[in-house]
Amino acid sequence: MSELDIYQKQGFGNRSGMGQRPALLIVDFVNGFADPDQFGGGNIGEAIENTRELLAEARALGLPVAFTRVVYAEDGSDAGVFTLKAPTLKILTEESFSSQIVDQLKPWDGEYIVRKTQPSAFFGTNLTAWFVSKGVDTVIVTGCTTSGCVRASVIDSMSYNFKTVVATDCVGDRALGPHEANLFDMEQKYADLMTSSEIIAVLHETTSIDTSSSQR
Amino acid sequence: MSELDIYQKQGFGNRSGMGQRPALLIVDFVNGFADPDQFGGGNIGEAIENTRELLAEARALGLPVAFTRVVYAEDGSDAGVFTLKAPTLKILTEESFSSQIVDQLKPWDGEYIVRKTQPSAFFGTNLTAWFVSKGVDTVIVTGCTTSGCVRASVIDSMSYNFKTVVATDCVGDRALGPHEANLFDMEQKYADLMTSSEIIAVLHETTSIDTSSSQR
Amino acid sequence: MSELDIYQKQGFGNRSGMGQRPALLIVDFVNGFADPDQFGGGNIGEAIENTRELLAEARALGLPVAFTRVVYAEDGSDAGVFTLKAPTLKILTEESFSSQIVDQLKPWDGEYIVRKTQPSAFFGTNLTAWFVSKGVDTVIVTGCTTSGCVRASVIDSMSYNFKTVVATDCVGDRALGPHEANLFDMEQKYADLMTSSEIIAVLHETTSIDTSSSQR
Amino acid sequence: MSELDIYQKQGFGNRSGMGQRPALLIVDFVNGFADPDQFGGGNIGEAIENTRELLAEARALGLPVAFTRVVYAEDGSDAGVFTLKAPTLKILTEESFSSQIVDQLKPWDGEYIVRKTQPSAFFGTNLTAWFVSKGVDTVIVTGCTTSGCVRASVIDSMSYNFKTVVATDCVGDRALGPHEANLFDMEQKYADLMTSSEIIAVLHETTSIDTSSSQR
Numbered sequence: 102m103s104e105l106d107i108y109q110k111q112g113f114g115n116r117s118g119m120g121q122r123p124a125l126l127i128v129d130f131v132n133g134f135a136d137p138d139q140f141g142g143g144n145i146g147e148a149i150e151n152t153r154e155l156l157a158e159a160r161a162l163g164l165p166v167a168f169t170r171v172v173y174a175e176d177g178s179d180a181g182v183f184t185l186k187a188p189t190l191k192i193l194t195e196e197s198f199s200s201q202i203v204d205q206l207k208p209w210d211g212e213y214i215v216r217k218t219q220p221s222a223f224f225g226t227n228l229t230a231w232f233v234s235k236g237v238d239t240v241i242v243t244g245c246t247t248s249g250c251v252r253a254s255v256i257d258s259m260s261y262n263f264k265t266v267v268a269t270d271c272v273g274d275r276a277l278g279p280h281e282a283n284l285f286d287m288e289q290k291y292a293d294l295m296t297s298s299e300i301i302a303v304l305h306e307t308t309s310i311d312t313s314s315s316q317r
Numbered sequence: 318m319s320e321l322d323i324y325q326k327q328g329f330g331n332r333s334g335m336g337q338r339p340a341l342l343i344v345d346f347v348n349g350f351a352d353p354d355q356f357g358g359g360n361i362g363e364a365i366e367n368t369r370e371l372l373a374e375a376r377a378l379g380l381p382v383a384f385t386r387v388v389y390a391e392d393g394s395d396a397g398v399f400t401l402k403a404p405t406l407k408i409l410t411e412e413s414f415s416s417q418i419v420d421q422l423k424p425w426d427g428e429y430i431v432r433k434t435q436p437s438a439f440f441g442t443n444l445t446a447w448f449v450s451k452g453v454d455t456v457i458v459t460g461c462t463t464s465g466c467v468r469a470s471v472i473d474s475m476s477y478n479f480k481t482v483v484a485t486d487c488v489g490d491r492a493l494g495p496h497e498a499n500l501f502d503m504e505q506k507y508a509d510l511m512t513s514s515e516i517i518a519v520l521h522e523t524t525s526i527d528t529s530s531s532q533r
Numbered sequence: 534m535s536e537l538d539i540y541q542k543q544g545f546g547n548r549s550g551m552g553q554r555p556a557l558l559i560v561d562f563v564n565g566f567a568d569p570d571q572f573g574g575g576n577i578g579e580a581i582e583n584t585r586e587l588l589a590e591a592r593a594l595g596l597p598v599a600f601t602r603v604v605y606a607e608d609g610s611d612a613g614v615f616t617l618k619a620p621t622l623k624i625l626t627e628e629s630f631s632s633q634i635v636d637q638l639k640p641w642d643g644e645y646i647v648r649k650t651q652p653s654a655f656f657g658t659n660l661t662a663w664f665v666s667k668g669v670d671t672v673i674v675t676g677c678t679t680s681g682c683v684r685a686s687v688i689d690s691m692s693y694n695f696k697t698v699v700a701t702d703c704v705g706d707r708a709l710g711p712h713e714a715n716l717f718d719m720e721q722k723y724a725d726l727m728t729s730s731e732i733i734a735v736l737h738e739t740t741s742i743d744t745s746s747s748q749r
Numbered sequence: 750m751s752e753l754d755i756y757q758k759q760g761f762g763n764r765s766g767m768g769q770r771p772a773l774l775i776v777d778f779v780n781g782f783a784d785p786d787q788f789g790g791g792n793i794g795e796a797i798e799n800t801r802e803l804l805a806e807a808r809a810l811g812l813p814v815a816f817t818r819v820v821y822a823e824d825g826s827d828a829g830v831f832t833l834k835a836p837t838l839k840i841l842t843e844e845s846f847s848s849q850i851v852d853q854l855k856p857w858d859g860e861y862i863v864r865k866t867q868p869s870a871f872f873g874t875n876l877t878a879w880f881v882s883k884g885v886d887t888v889i890v891t892g893c894t895t896s897g898c899v900r901a902s903v904i905d906s907m908s909y910n911f912k913t914v915v916a917t918d919c920v921g922d923r924a925l926g927p928h929e930a931n932l933f934d935m936e937q938k939y940a941d942l943m944t945s946s947e948i949i950a951v952l953h954e955t956t957s958i959d960t961s962s963s964q965r
Contacts (some may be wrong), residue, residue: 112403142517249506449881450910614765619763688868710752
């Protein structure tokens with residue numbers, strides 16, 4: 102029996118679908134993760150390029166857009182177990198070039214910038230509260246790495262009961278084995294996998310997208 | 318360049334080590350996950366057997382021990398996105414045979430039982446607070462599945478700055494590909510991998526284990 | 534200058550208003566808090582009676598309804614600092630009469646029962662996730678005590694960006710000084726104060742209440 | 750029967766005590782809250798002065814020290830319900846004079862600065878994780894306002910099972926009625942009240958304070 106067969110037999114791998122009020126979450130597409138000599142490589146560059154159109158569509162439709170950056174304090178005061186496992190992360194500080202969001206995806210005013218020190222975009226941040234303030238019911242996830250901060254953010258997004266969609270061509274990883282393995286896990290248990298083209302088509306069909314619930 | 322080489326070159330895969338006040342966390346070793354006809358299979362049975370000795374040692378040393386169970390309400394009121402992806406999970410209710418911890422690892426009075434509806438043992442639970450009340454600095458993780466609730470719990474354990482150790486022969490999965498892939502991810506970024514024998518050896522050496530900080 | 538004047542001058546005390554998708558949260562109206570010889574007294578009995586009509590209206594309109602209970606483990610395993618401050622709380626266990634929701638407000642199937650060990654209905658629970666699954670943007674709070682679990686729940690509700698309304702005649706406390714003092718604090722900083730009659734009038738006017746976003 | 754009598758009869762108001770590894774938390778002592786024309790007044794100035802000695806002692810003993818600041822984004826992207834209740838809070842941005850920690854209590858390198866948008870120092874922040882990384886079991890709280898961010902932080906500190914102490918002469922409020930009312934609530938249910946002199950005396954006696962568990 103194949104691994105996929107085992108999951109299907111046990112009842113995994115169903116679709117959770119998309120709701121009426123989607124948001125776009127762009128995880129850690131910062132200079133340091135775009136650079137193969139720092140934390141990048143693999144298919145990350147391609148994923149950044151593919152995210153451009155999805156971001157443009159999200160903006161045209163008025164969807165809430167959130168970005169994450171990894172930001173540690175200059176003085177090392179907030180380093181922890183994650184930086185014991187990967188000490189190089191500590192170069193990602195507020196002002197460092199490596200921690201700035203890539204030029205291709207520069208945030209607009211009113212888009213939400215999450216500063217985080219842990220893998221998940223939701224951990225120790227106000228992202229859940231921000232999505233609540235925007236009436237969000239669905240989170241479309243792009244970013245990197247698939248096997249790291251994307252996976253961690255997807256688990257939390259699903260755990261908070263946001264219907265969660267991974268834009269398969271808009272997530273990337275420094276190594277393709279973990280990329281593929283994590284897409285498998287996420288599809289079986291946490292999120293729907295869709296290409297950015299498929300997502301854009303659904304967004305256009307969902308004529309009833311309600312963006313009126315913003316508090317501002 | 319191999320995937321491992323890429324991770325090493327970028328600074329991942331270091332050891333976070335063990336602290337002075339470890340706890341044992343046993344994730345979802347319940348009847349339904351021990352049964353290949355429900356959510357089990359693969360190397361889960363073996364992992365349960367291997368956990369017996371580690372649990373006995375932890376108890377002998379007076380370490381805090383916590384167990385998780387997946388428990389949904391009988392009336393379906395707390396079903397959510399996770400049960401859209403895997404509707405079969407809803408059979409795990411307070412009284413169902415499937416959701417009871419396996420006989421081999423029956424909890425003792427004073428050990429903590431976490432009821433959860435999401436993958437992570439920490440999500441929507443008081444596990445962090447319980448570890449704080451016990452002065453815990455290190456979490457040793459066993460359970461299933463490696464690619465599911467173990468992985469999710471390990472991310473959160475590390476994110477809360479508990480030094481985190483995965484007992485490699487005491488975690489199991491219904492399919493071995495995801496098991497191996499997730500061990501790789503966890504070792505590179507979140508946790509140290511050790512066999513239960515290695516862990517027991519360290520626990521015996523750590524003569525200064527301080528179990529005096531319990532509040533009761 | 535009066536205390537109210539100071540708050541007004543500094544910019545506090547504005548209204549946050551009600552949104553389109555309110556839910557009703559009923560905090561700790563259990564037998565032990567209805568009994569002046571246990572944790573009750575003051576105006577709690579009256580608040581329970583006043584909540585009956587609000588609950589009936591919420592049900593008639595199909596609003597999501599959540600209840601909280603304080604539930605500690607029989608073996609004391611999850612006692613903590615709260616039970617050092619108030620050891621009597623430990624009598625509230627799953628099966629104890631004291632921890633059952635009062636007969637006048639008996640939950641219906643599909644309404645959400647939050648078991649908690651801490652003051653806030655949101656702390657260490659999945660209440661936020663449940664509200665997300667129901668598309669909630671506004672939380673109407675009743676329950677007891679005003680100066681304890683109501684206040685703590687209101688702070689978290691507001692912090693998660695739910696517009697928060699305290700039903701003034703449906704919250705109660707064992708002592709009236711703290712009741713009044715906490716209503717003042719909540720109105721200045723966290724929530725709007727409205728009587729249940731005022732809330733019901735607004736619910737009837739809000740013809741566009743959208744209860745379609747439930748995931749079930 | 751007095752209000753205090755009611756609380757005593759019902760089992761509240763016991764002491765939770767201090768543990769072996771205390772930390773100092775200084776809430777929102779920033780310029781804007783030191784200024785009676787912004788968010789200050791009452792006994793806040795006095796509380797800042799009284800915190801100087803406690804901070805000096807904490808530093809001399811090597812205790813972990815954390816500060817909070819309220820920091821909103823310049824573009825208003827993270828405003829929410831709290832800023833609907835109190836729109837003036839939005840002036841507190843990363844670079845604004847009002848949001849800088851007061852000169853008398855200037856943080857040292859390695860001390861932790863929590864940026865927050867909500868009342869509690871723990872909500873949407875990594876403060877719990879930071880305390881875990883330092884092995885903290887007790888949180889000594891100073892800051893302002895007693896009825897606002899101090900109270901909210903104390904509830905969460907206790908909920909995470911940190912033994913919590915409010916330094917009565919080191920917390921302040923713009924109005925004295927709410928200050929006193931919230932000290933009463935906190936003592937009855939969440940924290941021990943001690944003067945800074947009493948705290949310093951205990952810190953000196955606790956010869957076994959263990960500051961070795963820092964991860965750096």
